Amino acid sequence: MPAVQYPGEGPHPDAHGREPIAGYAAAGRFFQTGRTLGDLVARVCVEETVGSLVPVRDAVPLVTAARQGGRVAIAAASPAAQALGLRPGMALTQARAQVPELQVRDADPAGDRADLRRLAMLLARRWTPVVDLSDRDGLLLDLTGVAHLHGGEARMALRLVRLLARHGVHACMGVADTAGAAWALARHGRGAVRICPPGAQIEALDPLPVTLLRLPENAIELLARLGVTTVGQLRALPxxxxxxxxxxxxxxxxxxxxxxxxxxxxxxxxxxRIQVDQRFAEPIATAEAIAHWLGELVPRLVAALREGGLGARQVELVLDRVDGVPQRVRIGLARASRDGAHLLRLLGRRIETVEPGYGIDAMALHVRRAEPLGAETLGAALVEETPPDLGPLVDRIVNRIGAQRMWRVAPVESDVPERSMACTAPLDTAVAAEPTLREDDVRRLDGRGTDHPWHARWPRPVRVLRRPERLDHVMAELPDQPPRRFTWRGVPHVVVHADGPERIAGEWWRRPAERDAVRDYFRVEDEHGHRFWLYRSGDGLRGETGDLSWWLQGMFA
Incomplete structure (x- = not known):
């Protein structure tokens, strides 16, 4: 039978025996601890509610892909994808041919490493003080002296499995006397929790493959040529x-x-965590006394921030009442700051919300969120006229009306209007980095500058709805005429001026359902001078492009 040549794959399309992509493990993520908990984790990235558990048979097959030499290969696969035969190292072209409905995301090893470190920090604060990043995708947790606090090793491991499952992570864990044994148990065996009895690691490891000993690749290849495949065979050698x-x-x-x-x-x-506190010999209950001690605590907090080279982004004032009911006052800052006068003003405005009850016997300031804050160069600022700093104004407004009611809209690279913007912090000026192009990339031949996502040639309304709202009783001629009248939220509108259509196609690379989707947008003005941005789903000729329903996307000023 002649060999089948797959595009970009070479003479062996099955990719059997190939090495995984550098920076990724073939079996997925794991955590180990030493009396040691080992955990093999495969992340299921579903678009439903965060933390929901979706059975493998119902989940969408999802993989992450990265370039390996001259081809694009799978870096990691979800359980649903693995159930369909997809494995890390397999060519993406073969995977798409095997599973047409496959969802693909770009691999992000740096982001995975950062997430793993954040998880290690969380476990070190809540579960055990000794947590180590064993390699690119592993953690070691020392259970010595802490397992009994959680009901024993088996119960603690099961609780961790369930905790990760609630956050959308499928975990399998192993417990052993040594880190190496737990690492091996985490990657081999059945069941969510695999426990090796104390002192029985020899019996547990002997039947396992030598690849589970974390040996160098050249050593594994040489042992395979010598016929040594299990740990027991390796242990029997001189x-x-x-x-x-x-x-x-x-x-x-x-x-x-x-x-x-x-x-x-x-x-x-x-x-x-940075915090300063003050206890009182006699309870205090007046606003003047609280303000006085705030004036004593804030300079101490600023000194602690300066010593750590940090600036506060979120500060919480905790007042312990005599009856045991704490009063909490939390403030946020648009930029990292350790300006004592500014912090004192923000906290002072919130004193009126405190209910002292029978008295307050302790006060504490906690820095809930901080960022590095170094020295600033003021040479140019002293000579040139600089724009005013909006940080203090934004802080006062946000702490009065709430952070969720004040934001800035930032552009996002997308053709679909509701995806072309994102809400960011009022003073967030972060700009997405441009992709690094290879030397042979044809995009280097384009000498034009990068177009802004909100280009002036395509005016957009001042307000874009989070989700388009359906219109009723629309009267319009097909296929390219704007509507003559429509009803929105029960109010009829008669169109007197219109411009369009502007056709926007669906982003087929994001969702297969948008492969043939088309929207025709119109700018219209009613008899009262109100200007709207409407669209019709479909091109008016082909049924597969849309159902010809009309929707309101936004309003012009």
């Missing part, structure tokens, strides 16, 4: 010959897994 053939790397990993050689951990150290 140690002297192993040391001469493989140096000390193989023996070190074997001894660490069996517990005869120590494996030191380098745990993450969560940053200490």
């Amino acid at each position: 140690r002297g010959q192993l040391a001469r053939r493989f140096s000390d790397a193989v023996l070190a990993r074997l001894d660490q897994a069996l517990g005869t050689r120590a494996e030191p951990l380098d745990p993450v150290v969560p940053p200490e």
Whole structure:
């Protein structure tokens, strides 16, 4: 039978035996602990509610892809994709041919590493003080002295599995005396929790493949040529010959897994939260007394921030009442700051919301969120006229009306109007970095500047609805005429001026349902001078482009 040539794949389309992409593990994410919890995690990225668990049979197959040499290959696959035969290292062209409804996302190893570190910080604060990033996609958690606080090792592991499951992560964990044994159990076996009895790591590891000892790739290949496939076979070989053939790397990993050689951990150290407090010999109950002690606490807080090179973004004042009911006052800042006078003004305006009850016997200021804040160069600012700083004004408004009621709209690269913008903080000026192009990329030949997502040639309304709203009783001629009248929210409108259509096609690379979708947009003005931005779903000729329903997208000023 002749060989089948797949596009971009070469003579072996099955990609069997190929190495995973650099920076990714073939089996997925894992966590281990030493008396040690090992955890193999595959993230299921679904677009339903965050934290919902979707059975594999009902989930959408999802993979992340990255370039490997001259081809694009799968970096990680969800359980639904793995159930369909997709594996890391497989060519993306073959995967699409095998699963047409496959959802593909760009791989982000740096983001995965940052997420893993944040998870390590959270576990170090809530579960065990010793958490180590074992490699690119693993954690080691030391359960010594903490397992009994959670009902034992089995109960603690099960609670962690359920906690991760509530956040959309499918986890399988293993517990053993050594980090190496837990690492191996996490990647081999059945069940969500795999526990090795104390002192039984030899019996647990002997039938496992030698690839689970975290050996170098060249050592694994040489052992395979020698016919050594299990840990038991490796352990039966003379140690002297192993040391001469493989140096000390193989023996070190074997001894660490069996517990005869120590494996030191380098745990993450969560940053200490900055706080200052003051206790009183006699309870206080007046606004003047609270303001006085705020004036004492804020300078101490500013000194602590300056010592750490940080600026506060969110500060909480906690007042402990005599009856045990705390009063909390939280303020936010648009920019990182350690300006004591500004912090004192913001907190002082919130004193009126405090209910002292029978008295307050303690006050504390906690920095709930902080960012690095270094020295600023003021040379040019002293010579040139600079625009006023809007930070204090924004802080006063936000702390009065709430952060959810004040925002700035930022452009997003998308043709679909409701996706072309995002709400950001009022003073957020972050600009998305332009993609780095390779030397042979044809886009380097384009000498024009990058078009802004909101180009002046395509005017957009001042207000765009979060979701388009359906219009009723629309009268319009097909296929290209604007509506003559329509009803929105029960109010009829008669159109006197109109412009359009502007055709926007669906983003087929995001959702297969948008492959043939078309929208025809019109700018219309009614008899009262109100200007609207409407669109018709479909081109008016082909039924697959839309159902000819009319929708309101936004309003012009």
